[in-house]
Amino acid sequence: MRLGHHLYTDGVVCSDRHETKMAILCMLFLILVIFPHGLQSSNQHSLHIQEAGKTGEITVKYTVIHDLLCTSSCSHSLPLTVPEGDTLLQIMESAQKEKPAYFGFTKTETSLGTFITSIGGINGSTKNRTYWQFLNGAVPIIVGVAQYKPSNGEHVIARFSKY
Ligand code: B12
Structure with a gap:
């Protein structure tokens, strides 16, 4: 009885250990499937974009947000x-050409x-007291x-803001 109980207990312990190992x-295995290249930092990601593009070209994301005045569809990306070394103004001109309704702009020289x-x-x-503010991610330019020349992988935002 006692021996049997002992063996039974051992059996449970053994099976518990086996289940833990399997888990x-x-x-x-799941981590390897989800992150086949490991956990990349955003810098490594930018580098990857640069390698994928032609030499002398950069990829930027340009977003226009006007949530001060609207409640739906307030942002367009x-x-x-673009060529490396392009100013934000030149990038805005490219966006304007692609989608003038969302990215068309006017300027004044001072x-x-x-x-x-x-x-x-x-x-x-x-x-x-409203104006178009420019940000690199969350940081105002x-x-x-x-004058401003965005870097590869940068997210430039134009946000309609109050001052
Ligand atoms: C007030 C102010 C603003 C106000 C102007 C509104 C108003 N009606 O007053 C608002 C909030 C709109 C503003 C916006 C921006 N500003 Co500002 N602004 C100032 C500040 C604090 C004072 C300017 C002022 O009133 N001068 C006194 C008046 C009598 O002279 P003025 O020549 O007539 O002033 C005008 C110009 O300065 C113009 N202006 C203001 N900012 C900017 C920026 C640029 C790039 C240009 C071309 C013109 C301009 O608006 C003023 C009023 O009409 C200066 C800093 C300083 N202490 O000078 C920064 C300053 C001029 N701004 C600056 C910047 C960077 C910006 C932004 C680009 C910021 C951003 N991240 O979006 C934006 C412009 C974006 C755009 N739409 O193109 C920089 C310019 C640096 C540079 N060499 O290019 C400064 C020097 C601040 C800094 N970083 O040190 N600004």
Whole structure:
């Protein structure tokens, strides 16, 4: 009786260990299937895009957001492959050519350079204290669009904002 119980207990322990081993093996297999190239950092991802493109070209994502005034379909994005060294203004011109309704813009020349006055038919206004703000991801760009040169893999955002 006692011996049998002992053997039975051992049997359960043995089977528990076997199940744990199988579960670990299954998890390792799943990780290999989901991340065949390992967990890449965004830098490595950008590098991958650069390698995939022609030499001297970069890929940027350009998004226009006007959620100050609208409640649905307030954002439009475009992936663009452009010559390396293009300014944001030149990239905006490429986007304008592709989809003028969403990315068409107007500008004015000032002593500081080019100032963007409207995008997609939406005008900034001194009276309402609104303007088109430019960001690299979540970070506001500190120069004008004619001076700024986005990097490969960058997400440039033009957001209708208040000041
Ligand atoms: C107020 C201000 C703004 C206001 C102007 C609105 C208004 N009606 O007052 C708003 C919020 C719209 C603004 C926007 C931007 N600004 Co600003 N702005 C200033 C600030 C703080 C004061 C300008 C001012 O009133 N001068 C006094 C008046 C009497 O002189 P003014 O020549 O008439 O001023 C006009 C120009 O400065 C113009 N303006 C303002 N900003 C910019 C930016 C660019 C690129 C251009 C061409 C013109 C311009 O608007 C002013 C009013 O009409 C300056 C910093 C400073 N201390 O100078 C930064 C400054 C001029 N802005 C700057 C920047 C980078 C921008 C943005 C590009 C920021 C962004 N990430 O989007 C945007 C422009 C985007 C676009 N649509 O093209 C930089 C320009 C740097 C450079 N060498 O290119 C400065 C120097 C700040 C900095 N980074 O140090 N700005």
